[in-house]
Amino acid sequence: MVSSTRFIDSHAHIDGPEYDGDRDEVIQRARDAGLRAILTVGTGDPHSGALERAIQLAEDHADIFAAIGTHPHDARLFDDAAAERINKLIKESSRVIAWGEIGLDYHYDNSPRDVQREVFRRQLTLAREAGLPVIIHTREAEDDTIDILRSEWSDANLRGIMHCFSGSLQLAEAALSLGFLISFAGVLTFKKADELRDVARQVPLERLLIETDCPYLTPVPFRGRRNEPAHVVEVARCLAGIHDKSFDEMGDITTNNFARLFGLESIL
Ligand SMILES: [Zn+2]
Numbered sequence: 001m002v003s004s005t006r007f008i009d010s011h012a013h014i015d016g017p018e019y020d021g022d023r024d025e026v027i028q029r030a031r032d033a034g035l036r037a038i039l040t041v042g043t044g045d046p047h048s049g050a051l052e053r054a055i056q057l058a059e060d061h062a063d064i065f066a067a068i069g070t071h072p073h074d075a076r077l078f079d080d081a082a083a084e085r086i087n088k089l090i091k092e093s094s095r096v097i098a099w100g101e102i103g104l105d106y107h108y109d110n111s112p113r114d115v116q117r118e119v120f121r122r123q124l125t126l127a128r129e130a131g132l133p134v135i136i137h138t139r140e141a142e143d144d145t146i147d148i149l150r151s152e153w154s155d156a157n158l159r160g161i162m163h164c165f166s167g168s169l170q171l172a173e174a175a176l177s178l179g180f181l182i183s184f185a186g187v188l189t190f191k192k193a194d195e196l197r198d199v200a201r202q203v204p205l206e207r208l209l210i211e212t213d214c215p216y217l218t219p220v221p222f223r224g225r226r227n228e229p230a231h232v233v234e235v236a237r238c239l240a241g242i243h244d245k246s247f248d249e250m251g252d253i254t255t256n257n258f259a260r261l262f263g264l265e266s267i268l
């Protein structure tokens with residue numbers, strides 16, 4: 001049964017091995033929960049075939065789209081061959097609608113920071129050439145993220161998503177001024193996230209998105225288990241309360257925002 005309530009998981013990793021045993025059931029549960037689309041984000045070594053898995057999933061399902069790019073964790077693996085490969089994959093599949101996730105992660109520092117910054121800049125340039133919005137991952141690197149976006153992206157007109165937002169109001173305001181949408185994940189539902197909920201309250205309705213970032217960050221009340229796209233409704237419920245909207249209204253608002261960003265209004 002298709003529900004009249006509409007939701008979109010704007011950031012998931014269902015192409016990952018965590019779902020190899022039951023991916024079809026996971027997708028079906030998402031549909032049953034009212035999800036109209038899932039954006040699966042291919043990450044990992046750009047030379048390994050990991051990105052192709054996300055694209056294949058999107059090719060196989062009308063309600064799954066793909067984003068591909070090199071995560072800041074893997075920035076040290078990004079080179080000319082990786083750039084060429086990503087570009088080729090994007091040209092070959094209309095199911096790839098965004099370049100990402102890209103950005104800076106100074107929490108884990110899995111790649112040297114100067115390499116992260118360089119690869120972030122390069123991928124912004126490439127995304128612009130490919131004409132795709134970007135998906136930004138940023139953690140404990142707010143100032144550098146904003147500096148780089150201001151210098152490389154402010155006149156791109158392609159916009160993008162600040163994914164799994166967990167930053168300050170200052171970061172949110174800077175991202176909004178650059179035209180970005182702000183996507184909230186299960187973190188928003190955590191007991192200790194009062195500060196983040198205060199930031200979410202300041203984000204205009206037309207800039208809000210919801211996501212799971214599954215398999216990570218399982219929202220309340222499912223914490224401790226593997227996350228999956230169907231749980232995005234818990235983020236919608238929380239965000240609806242914050243903005244004093246109904247659950248259904250928040251589903252419509254975030255679905256329409258996603259559709260507008262990617263020009264998918266006719267199908268979502
Ligand atoms: Zn991320």
Ligand SMILES: [Zn+2]
Binds near residue numbers: 011041
């Ligand atoms: Zn992610």
